[in-house]
Amino acid sequence: MSLKYRIGVYNAISAKGLERFPAAHYIVGKGLGAPDAILLRSHALQVSEIPASVKAVGRAGTGVNNIPVDVMSERGVPVFNAPGANANAVKELVFACILAASRNVVPAAAYVNALEGTADFEKRVEEGKKQFAGFELPGRTLGVIGLGAIGGLVADTAIKLGMKVLGYDPEITVDNAWRLPSAVKRAGSIEEVIKGAEFVSLHLPLTDKTRNLIDAKKLAQARRMVLLNFARDAIVDEEAVLAALAEKHLRKYVTDFPSPKLKGHPGVLALPHLGASTEEAEENCALMVVEQLRGFLEEGTVANAVNFPSVEMARESPFRIAIANANVPNMVGQISTTMAQAGLNIHNMLNKSKRSSSGCARQSTASTTASSKRSTSARSSRAPSARSRWGRPIAPSARRRSCAASRSATRDRSRRRPRRCCFAKSCRRAWRSSVLSRSPTWGPRGPSVSARL
Numbered sequence: 404m405s406l407k408y409r410i411g412v413y414n415a416i417s418a419k420g421l422e423r424f425p426a427a428h429y430i431v432g433k434g435l436g437a438p439d440a441i442l443l444r445s446h447a448l449q450v451s452e453i454p455a456s457v458k459a460v461g462r463a464g465t466g467v468n469n470i471p472v473d474v475m476s477e478r479g480v481p482v483f484n485a486p487g488a489n490a491n492a493v494k495e496l497v498f499a500c501i502l503a504a505s506r507n508v509v510p511a512a513a514y515v516n517a518l519e520g521t522a523d524f525e526k527r528v529e530e531g532k533k534q535f536a537g538f539e540l541p542g543r544t545l546g547v548i549g550l551g552a553i554g555g556l557v558a559d560t561a562i563k564l565g566m567k568v569l570g571y572d573p574e575i576t577v578d579n580a581w582r583l584p585s586a587v588k589r590a591g592s593i594e595e596v597i598k599g600a601e602f603v604s605l606h607l608p609l610t611d612k613t614r615n616l617i618d619a620k621k622l623a624q625a626r627r628m629v630l631l632n633f634a635r636d637a638i639v640d641e642e643a644v645l646a647a648l649a650e651k652h653l654r655k656y657v658t659d660f661p662s663p664k665l666k667g668h669p670g671v672l673a674l675p676h677l678g679a680s681t682e683e684a685e686e687n688c689a690l691m692v693v694e695q696l697r698g699f700l701e702e703g704t705v706a707n708a709v710n711f712p713s714v715e716m717a718r719e720s721p722f723r724i725a726i727a728n729a730n731v732p733n734m735v736g737q738i739s740t741t742m743a744q745a746g747l748n749i750h751n752m753l754n755k756s757k758r759s760s761s762g763c764a765r766q767s768t769a770s771t772t773a774s775s776k777r778s779t780s781a782r783s784s785r786a787p788s789a790r791s792r793w794g795r796p797i798a799p800s801a802r803r804r805s806c807a808a809s810r811s812a813t814r815d816r817s818r819r820r821p822r823r824c825c826f827a828k829s830c831r832r833a834w835r836s837s838v839l840s841r842s843p844t845w846g847p848r849g850p851s852v853s854a855r856l
């Protein structure tokens with residue numbers, strides 16, 4: 404690897420993560436000019452100028468609302484995050500707060516601290532404690548809105564504590580649904596959760612759809628509920644929360660996002676965005692996102708990008724080109740034609756697309772090339788194999804594995820027939836679908852090489 408990649412760092416990132424950038428091949432630091440990638444936590448990238456040299460953005464955390472994802476997508480830049488890496492840290496704080504709220508821990512401690520050390524101290528401690536009597540959790544209902552990495556763990560822990568769980572997530576993934584305990588009851592709406600739960604914990608992303616999702620109308624249906632917001636401030640309408648506290652619909656509002664309006668309110672427990680602030684979570688997030696940035700810069704691998712499809716291909720030849728483009732008709736054809744004209748043989752190729760929230764189809768391609776005119780032939784570079792090495796059609800569930808299998812078969816045979824090139828059925832399908840899809844955005848500027856080793 405002869406290149407030195409430049410990583411621009413915008414926040415304090417765990418040293419254990421940064422150490423994963425080998426010093427021989429990476430320059431890592433704050434204020435670097437012409438960075439190849441940006442690594443950040445909470446820095447608001449919307450207000451920064453993002454240099455044209457940036458090929459990837461990595462957020463050592465989950466939420467990406469401090470990153471202009473649509474702008475990055477238009478520029479063909481993947482935005483990586485670290486889903487689940489801080490989930491346990493948030494879950495633990497949620498339960499610290501559920502327990503604190505049910506046992507009035509914070510006001511009780513404040514009461515004791517405010518007592519003067521006079522002779523009647525013990526008497527006043529005993530007298531005062533009545534007002535802080537709480538309740539226990541078994542049998543109580545916790546509503547969880549958003550059953551992803553954090554929400555799933557919160558639901559699981561609540562069940563283990565003997566609570567009932569009412570969950571709502573209209574977009575739950577199959578994997579997350581499998582991980583949920585069967586005791587979690589599915590709710591059909593947020594209103595159903597609010598009506599039926601003593602605690603409601605929010606674990607969904609902030610998007611245009613979820614902004615002010617928890618509003619006055621919904622809160623009016625709560626019955627002395629504790630609302631916990633460890634997701635994002637703007638998901639909850641603060642004015643509505645203050646009104647619901649005044650009208651006793653809410654017993655308490657626990658939030659990781661303090662504001663001048665909420666500060667000092669007796670019904671509010673506000674923390675300074677502590678959810679993911681544990682040594683372990685910061686380290687996990689940094690390690691995960693550094694690996695992803697390296698995978699992309701060095702191998703063209705895309706894993707956990709919020710705006711790109713996942714792409715991973717084993718290395719089989721010395722050169723590799725990773726290309727990000729819009730699904731412009733005939734883009735893949737043009738790329739392969741250009742490469743053929745340059746005397747480059749495509750040894751293997753993977754092409755995938757993803758539809759973004761703005762409705763624009765994205766596509767990411769990784770291909771290995773052998774830079775040899777001698778081994779190039781039109782037939783061999785376009786010889787897709789729709790069958791496994793045993794000649795059977797490849798079942799959808801086995802495609803990834805079969806892709807690898809057919810590649811290794813090619814490797815074995817290549818000793819005898821070096822010109823033979825192999826594509827698995829799934830790769831061929833992706834090729835076709837991308838050629839047929841539309842919406843040019845950054846495609847016309849042509850392929851951008853993001854990795855060449």
Ligand SMILES: NC(=O)c1ccc[n+]([C@@H]2O[C@H](COP(=O)([O-])OP(=O)(O)OC[C@H]3O[C@@H](n4cnc5c(N)ncnc54)[C@H](O)[C@@H]3O)[C@@H](O)[C@H]2O)c1
Nearest residue numbers: 466549550551552553572574575606607608633634678679
């Ligand atoms: N307080 C903190 O320090 C902290 C730390 C980490 C994450 N977070 C926040 O927590 C959020 C969740 O994190 P995660 O790791 O569980 O993310 P995740 O992507 O694993 O889960 C989010 C879940 O929300 C669901 N969802 C989306 N829209 C919804 C809606 N309208 N109603 C109900 N569910 C909906 C999704 O389907 C998904 O299952 C993040 O987006 C982030 O904003 C806060």
